[in-house]
Amino acid sequence: MDEKDLKYGLFADAPDLVDTIPALGKLKKACPAYISRAEKAQCIARKFAREEMLPRVLAIDTRCSKDPQYVDWDLWRKANDLKLNIAAVPVKMGGLGWSALDNAVLVEELSSVCLANAANITFNTFGLLGALVECKTDIVLNIIRMMVDAQKKGEPLFWSWAITEPSAGTDMEDGEAMAQMKASTSARKVPGGYRLNGTKCFITNGSLAHYVIATIPMDPSHPKESMATFFVPTTTKGFSVGRIERKCGQKASQTAEIFFDDVFVPEENLWEPPGRGLRHTREILSITRGYIGLCGVAMARGALDHCIRFANQKKRNGHMLLDEDWVKFAIADMMKDIMAVRAACYNFAIALDTSHIWSLFEKLPIKASLKILPGKMILGDALLNLSRLKPVRLLGSKYKGSIVSDRMVEKFVTEGSALKVAGTDLAVRVGSRVLDIVGLEGMAYDLGMEKYFRDAKVTQIYEGSNQANRIDLFHNTIGTLR
Numbered sequence: 001m002d003e004k005d006l007k008y009g010l011f012a013d014a015p016d017l018v019d020t021i022p023a024l025g026k027l028k029k030a031c032p033a034y035i036s037r038a039e040k041a042q043c044i045a046r047k048f049a050r051e052e053m054l055p056r057v058l059a060i061d062t063r064c065s066k067d068p069q070y071v072d073w074d075l076w077r078k079a080n081d082l083k084l085n086i087a088a089v090p091v092k093m094g095g096l097g098w099s100a101l102d103n104a105v106l107v108e109e110l111s112s113v114c115l116a117n118a119a120n121i122t123f124n125t126f127g128l129l130g131a132l133v134e135c136k137t138d139i140v141l142n143i144i145r146m147m148v149d150a151q152k153k154g155e156p157l158f159w160s161w162a163i164t165e166p167s168a169g170t171d172m173e174d175g176e177a178m179a180q181m182k183a184s185t186s187a188r189k190v191p192g193g194y195r196l197n198g199t200k201c202f203i204t205n206g207s208l209a210h211y212v213i214a215t216i217p218m219d220p221s222h223p224k225e226s227m228a229t230f231f232v233p234t235t236t237k238g239f240s241v242g243r244i245e246r247k248c249g250q251k252a253s254q255t256a257e258i259f260f261d262d263v264f265v266p267e268e269n270l271w272e273p274p275g276r277g278l279r280h281t282r283e284i285l286s287i288t289r290g291y292i293g294l295c296g297v298a299m300a301r302g303a304l305d306h307c308i309r310f311a312n313q314k315k316r317n318g319h320m321l322l323d324e325d326w327v328k329f330a331i332a333d334m335m336k337d338i339m340a341v342r343a344a345c346y347n348f349a350i351a352l353d354t355s356h357i358w359s360l361f362e363k364l365p366i367k368a369s370l371k372i373l374p375g376k377m378i379l380g381d382a383l384l385n386l387s388r389l390k391p392v393r394l395l396g397s398k399y400k401g402s403i404v405s406d407r408m409v410e411k412f413v414t415e416g417s418a419l420k421v422a423g424t425d426l427a428v429r430v431g432s433r434v435l436d437i438v439g440l441e442g443m444a445y446d447l448g449m450e451k452y453f454r455d456a457k458v459t460q461i462y463e464g465s466n467q468a469n470r471i472d473l474f475h476n477t478i479g480t481l482r
């Protein structure tokens with residue numbers, strides 16, 4: 001088969017979104033602007049992934065194996081120039097105004113080439129996500145202002161979300177498990193704020209972060225009842241970074257230990273009061289788990305793309321490997337799983353747009369404000385000062401609370417858990433099966449296929465281990481059976 005006839009995945013002519021997910025084609029008739037923007041996002045993201053990421057990801061991976069602190073800042077700057085790291089920020093405020101669907105497209109395209117480098121670019125939306133979950137007006141405006149300012153200056157601005165501790169990983173994400181655990185971090189009330197102590201570990205971008213959103217209990221022996229969420233600038237005295245982990249995969253995405261040694265956090269940086277920390281965690285998970293499922297699908301797609309290309313070029317017994325029936329059968333088998341889970345992930349992204357925090361941007365008061373107010377004014381000092389007044393501050397979070405209920409968060413966690421397990425298990429399965437097809441040459445680093453397998457394995461662990469996600473899924477759908 002001619003290379004140009006291989007119109008699948010990485011090699012397809014963009015945009016192929018509505019061709020590969022027919023439901024989006026149907027939706028395009030009802031909401032043309034919504035789907036057209038997603039198609040445009042696919043063109044931009046695919047071009048960046050193919051032209052900027054693909055030629056260098058293996059070299060970055062090699063470099064990071066030797067030096068876990070290495071970051072390809074040139075690649076990061078190119079993404080920053082395209083505003084891919086502030087894609088979710090509304091256009092009026094300086095971003096691309098990309099919806100949850102558009103961001104899903106971005107995450108998929110970049111992760112199909114390299115999840116670790118995709119993480120360095122797209123996980124920057126984390127600050128915005130944490131702020132939107134809070135939805136206190138001053139927090140949201142302030143975070144967006146910082147993101148937009150940094151993007152304009154071409155300066156990196158990284159955020160970390162720190163929940164895992166040496167004594168608690170899964171336990172920090174689940175109410176029942178948390179009730180049993182003993183936390184190794186603690187916070188105590190002092191005049192004007194709080195003092196934080198303890199260690200968090202395996203924190204993505206912990207070594208690069210300018211701000212950390214940390215979940216820490218006031219009483220380590222009663223974490224569930226006393227867990228609070230703090231916003232910590234990493235320049236604060238007492239904050240330090242420990243070991244950067246050497247991982248089997250996703251080497252270009254730094255994962256680090258962070259230490260809190262009597263770190264002072266002022267009252268206004270208490271994002272969630274004691275007892276509300278787990279709720280904050282669950283709401284973030286209700287969004288991120290679905291996206292990690294899509295990262296899994298993307299890696300499976302990328303690995304399969306490489307495999308198809310290889311099998312189309314490799315001669316065996318006088319014909320191409322791709323012409324063997326067993327190879328066609330195996331590829332079709334993998335494709336059907338990718339198609340099914342991918343469609344489910346896009347369903348999830350559309351649900352985020354229609355019913356979760358992304359829907360806020362479509363609500364009349366916010367849509368109208370974004371339309372009427374001049375861009376400079378929205379992120380200006382006057383509005384920011386106004387948003388700090390207590391009644392205004394709480395208005396946003398009250399409004400959001402009326403849209404995103406606790407019950408709805410748990411429904412999204414359930415669906416997200418299903419996708420996270422389905423997508424990341426698929427990535428490992430496909431990552432392994434394509435290596436079986438390719439054979440010995442697949443073991444070679446330069447072919448770029450064994451990297452998918454290594455990267456995929458890591459996703460089964462984070463955002464809650466897949467076992468923990470299965471337990472979550474069971475509890476939230478069937479309940480606790482005795």
Ligand SMILES: Cc1cc2nc3c(=O)[nH]c(=O)nc-3n(C[C@H](O)[C@H](O)[C@H](O)COP(=O)(O)OP(=O)(O)OC[C@H]3O[C@@H](n4cnc5c(N)ncnc54)[C@H](O)[C@@H]3O)c2cc1C
Binds near residue numbers: 201
């Ligand atoms: C690359 C990477 C990036 C990460 N980034 C972050 C980050 O940015 N922020 C952050 O906070 N954390 C992060 N983590 C940590 C990650 O979320 C945890 O590793 C994960 O939650 C699992 O926790 P654990 O490793 O402590 O395993 P444990 O919780 O100790 O689990 C060990 C084993 O026991 C099983 N298990 C645990 N509890 C139960 C239970 N109740 N019932 C049955 N089985 C159970 C698990 O499934 C697993 O098989 C990251 C991890 C990695 C590898």
